[in-house]
Amino acid sequence: MSQKVREYYQRDFRKDFFTAPELDRAFGYALAEHMAELIRDFGEPVLLELGGGSGVLAYDVLSYFREKEPELFERLRYYIYDFSPTLIDIQRKRLKDFEGKVFWCEHLFPFEGVVFSNEFFDCLPVHVVKEGKELFVKNGQEVWLELEDERVKEMLKRMGYEGLSQIVEVCVDCVEFLRELSKNLIGGYHLVIDYGYTSQELYRFPEGTVLGYRSHRVEKNPLKSQKPVDITAHVNFSVLEEYGKDFGLERVYLKSMRDFLLESSAFVQELEILGFSQEPEDIERFSRLKTMLLSMGDRFRVLLQRALSSNS
Numbered sequence: 001m002s003q004k005v006r007e008y009y010q011r012d013f014r015k016d017f018f019t020a021p022e023l024d025r026a027f028g029y030a031l032a033e034h035m036a037e038l039i040r041d042f043g044e045p046v047l048l049e050l051g052g053g054s055g056v057l058a059y060d061v062l063s064y065f066r067e068k069e070p071e072l073f074e075r076l077r078y079y080i081y082d083f084s085p086t087l088i089d090i091q092r093k094r095l096k097d098f099e100g101k102v103f104w105c106e107h108l109f110p111f112e113g114v115v116f117s118n119e120f121f122d123c124l125p126v127h128v129v130k131e132g133k134e135l136f137v138k139n140g141q142e143v144w145l146e147l148e149d150e151r152v153k154e155m156l157k158r159m160g161y162e163g164l165s166q167i168v169e170v171c172v173d174c175v176e177f178l179r180e181l182s183k184n185l186i187g188g189y190h191l192v193i194d195y196g197y198t199s200q201e202l203y204r205f206p207e208g209t210v211l212g213y214r215s216h217r218v219e220k221n222p223l224k225s226q227k228p229v230d231i232t233a234h235v236n237f238s239v240l241e242e243y244g245k246d247f248g249l250e251r252v253y254l255k256s257m258r259d260f261l262l263e264s265s266a267f268v269q270e271l272e273i274l275g276f277s278q279e280p281e282d283i284e285r286f287s288r289l290k291t292m293l294l295s296m297g298d299r300f301r302v303l304l305q306r307a308l309s310s311n312s
């Protein structure tokens, strides 16, 4: 599966994803406003974005800082970590205005600030398991084999999922990535935005959450598809919280994206201005903000973790 995702983003990028920042800049402004408070006390803070997509989120965040927080803007450096040469190229073009402020990195590095992502963890591969068996695809056919991977077994046990008689998706890579980023986060925060669930909500997905997208359509059998597909699985936020504790990451909050956006004065201001306007463009933007709040607002969650070594 990871190979398929890599191929999709590297060779056959068709912009199948419409993410919240793609919908409207108000999303990036809300995030920037929040991150400004998180990094204010750091001398030379870093904002590290995992999975930059088309670069639109970086553009909106940096635009907000330049306009509303010029002093912080001077002090910060913005990094994007991404594995897709095609997308990095698109990001570089979009972010031309911010030359000297934004950089790209192939590996994580020690820093103070905020490492954050929107729709990154859902791209990482999952193991699909049910009642002691794991799903594999061999010669285009799905086969359930005895579960042998010790890391998956350990995670099922620790999360209390062993006795469940439903499909459970286990993202070992999510935990490995969390370990890696926490090692490098000397001080500051980890902020994740993604669609996902907690252990208490697992029962809502008895058939699992793996989905494929191709040319804006849902691909029913993404694992069997011969063509590059954007494969995603909902993020298990309880796993990020539980394993985060091992890596010195303490939960600050976990909330719905709707609550996160409605608590942001930058977002609410945009909403109010657009709500009173009769301009066709504003009416369209207003409806996109409503989409963010209504159809994405509950499915997407925001998790903030603090590095315990942090002075903040």
Ligand SMILES: C[S@@+](CC[C@H](N)C(=O)[O-])C[C@H]1O[C@@H](n2cnc3c(N)ncnc32)[C@H](O)[C@@H]1O
Residues within 6 Å of the ligand: 005, 009, 017, 019, 020, 021, 022, 050, 051, 052, 053, 054, 056, 057, 081, 082, 083, 084, 087, 117, 118, 119, 120, 123, 124
């Ligand atoms: C769905 S896009 C999200 C884009 C952006 N954050 C947004 O909100 O518009 C996922 C991004 O993560 C990157 N990505 C996915 N898996 C990755 C991995 N394992 N390592 C590095 N980048 C990855 C992709 O290349 C892409 O830029």
